[in-house]
Amino acid sequence: MSNDVIFEDEQGNRITREDLAYVTKGHVDFALIGREQIPFEAIELHQKARQEGQQYGNYDKAIELLKKTCLMADHWPYPVYDLAFTYLLQKNYEQALQYYRLTDELEPRGFFTAKTAIYALEGELDGRFPPGLYLTYLKIEWTDNEQEKLEIASSIAQKCPDFAPAWKELATLHDDSTQRMKAIAAGLAQNPDAETEGNLLINKALVLDKEGKTEEAIGILGNLIMNNNVTLANDAMSKFVLNQIINRS
Numbered sequence: 001m002s003n004d005v006i007f008e009d010e011q012g013n014r015i016t017r018e019d020l021a022y023v024t025k026g027h028v029d030f031a032l033i034g035r036e037q038i039p040f041e042a043i044e045l046h047q048k049a050r051q052e053g054q055q056y057g058n059y060d061k062a063i064e065l066l067k068k069t070c071l072m073a074d075h076w077p078y079p080v081y082d083l084a085f086t087y088l089l090q091k092n093y094e095q096a097l098q099y100y101r102l103t104d105e106l107e108p109r110g111f112f113t114a115k116t117a118i119y120a121l122e123g124e125l126d127g128r129f130p131p132g133l134y135l136t137y138l139k140i141e142w143t144d145n146e147q148e149k150l151e152i153a154s155s156i157a158q159k160c161p162d163f164a165p166a167w168k169e170l171a172t173l174h175d176d177s178t179q180r181m182k183a184i185a186a187g188l189a190q191n192p193d194a195e196t197e198g199n200l201l202i203n204k205a206l207v208l209d210k211e212g213k214t215e216e217a218i219g220i221l222g223n224l225i226m227n228n229n230v231t232l233a234n235d236a237m238s239k240f241v242l243n244q245i246i247n248r249s
Helices: 040-054 059-072 077-089 093-106 114-126 133-137 146-159 164-173 177-188 194-210 214-226 232-248
Strands: 005-008 014-016
Touching: 005 214, 005 232, 014 214, 040 059, 040 077, 059 077, 077 093, 077 114, 077 133, 093 114, 114 133, 114 164, 114 194, 133 146, 146 164, 164 177, 164 194, 177 194, 194 214, 194 232, 214 232
Parallel strands: none
Antiparallel strands: 005 014
């Protein structure tokens, strides 16, 4: 195998150094996805809707404006996603799930956390998870306090051990490699959504690389990148981490 080839899967597909030459820092600008052909009026109305919801807490008005935006730009996932989130904040979980599903149809490779939201809300409606669990889980994202994040994730994992996203958070929040690997194994065992699964695998690769098992880490990242179902966020992060490992080596 050429020194330029970093990874080759069983089908002979390869990842080369050139493929990773221009990777970003692992972030995806979801706000720009699908926006290319959107009328300026729709963009402006979307911003007004977000302002009504975020700054003023006027969720009914935000929903009204978001629905108008969706009619003006019916292939744009961003206002649909915001509509789902606004319904979630109103604790209208069925409507929230409906629009998260529509978001996922518009961007099948993942738009923000839509896939995780679908996983969680479907579980709530099926009775696998208690009502409101996903809204509680989002408190982890809303706080900057690392200890508080850890406490919320630990509480959810203890009460609902089959809720994979909580284990994903613990895999990131724990400093100890053994605890991280236990959280990763627990999360992967719960049939997670694609976004959560990819995040868990990336964390597993990071731990393995830290332990000196770099080839195994590269294998995990390479297979994730080659997976046709990998989400946009996981693809970007996998390439970023893989590039970091290769450059360090």
